[in-house]
Amino acid sequence: MEFFKETLHALRESDPRKKGDLVEQLYTNLKRKRLRFDHETPIETFETPSYAAIATIVRPRDVPKRKRFDDPEGQGILLHAIAHIEYSAIDLALDSAYRFRHMPFDYYFDWIEVAHDEVRHFRMLDALMERVGVRYGDYPVHTALFDAGRKSADDVLERMTIVPRYLEAGGLDANPKIIRKLENYASTPMIEATIETLKVILEEEVVHVFKGDRWFxxxxARRNLDASVYFDIIERFYPGHERKKGWLNVEARRSAGFTCGELKRMGAQKCE
Structure with a gap:
């Protein structure tokens, strides 16, 4: 079997369960080195995300708002929103492995391993959604992560900057905020299960951002660029980002490879 064709097959699949099975098979075959790499395989571009076949796509501002988390509807909206992020992350990891050629073997292994983790995260959330009577695709979704993948499709350095080091790293800041909100509600089995799932995702997302940092x-180094190019790329893709400084999960970001110099430039008051 050829690596890029198998990765494309998983990337195209829209059914979450089938996609998960394909990623598991790809990960197993890659670990056992059963796949050959043909770097000259044509690279396809995508105009629509794989989930377009099963979910209604709307503008980000039109996605259902997350309000109360102590009733089934509020929990369903929250879980669906996070599950959509994890589904999108599966495809972004697969695309990062599929789209960029002539990288070291460890690069491809890292991103298939990330896709494998994201499948597990999605399945954890899917099980929680089932408990409140929700399935992926029941609520409208936006394409923000897919759009970021398209924008960074021409350059692997831009992809490592935009996706793991900017967007996924932003998740390290957002996840604890959601956990704190959930902890303000009376403890129920559903809320406790959601908190535990988010904690698992947070811990493992640190590793994913670290992998992005590694390849960034x-x-x-290979292009003789200073790491400060990160800020140049982000400003080009997201103008004015440095003026939007909020709370940073300094500990998680440090574990993921960010330097104190970078974090202070992002607005961190303390960093050791």
């Missing part, structure tokens, strides 16, 4: 710095 590898590419900077």
């Amino acid at each position: 710095r590898y590419l900077c």
Whole structure:
């Protein structure tokens, strides 16, 4: 079997369960080195995300708002929103492995391993959604992460900057905020299960951002670029980002590879 064709097959699949099975098979075959790499395989572009076949796509502002989390509807909306992030992350990891050629084997292994983790995260959330009578696709979704993948499709350095080091790292800041909100509600089995799931996701997302940081710095070194190019790329893709400074999960970001110099430039008051 050829790696890029198998990765494309998983990337195209819209059914979450089938996609998960394909990623598991791909991960197992890659670990056992059963796949050959043909770097000249044509690279396809995608105009629509794989989930377009099963979910209604709307503008980000039109996605159902997350309000109360102590009733089944509020929990369903929250879980669906997070599950959509995890589904999108599966595809972004697969695309990062599929789209960029002539990288070291460890690069491809890292991103298939990330996709494998994201499948597990999605399945954890899917099980919680089932408890409140929700399935993925029941609520409208936006394409923000897919759009970020399209924007960074031409350059692996831009992809490592935009996706793991910017967007996923932002999740390290957002996740604890959601956990704190949930902890303000009376404890129920559903809320406790959601909190535990979010904690698992947070811990493992640190590793994913670290992998992105690893390949970002590898590419900077290979191109003789200073790591401060990160800020240049982000400003080009997201103008004015440095003026939007909020709370940073400094501990998680440090574990994921960010330097104190970078974090202070992002607005961190303390960093050791």
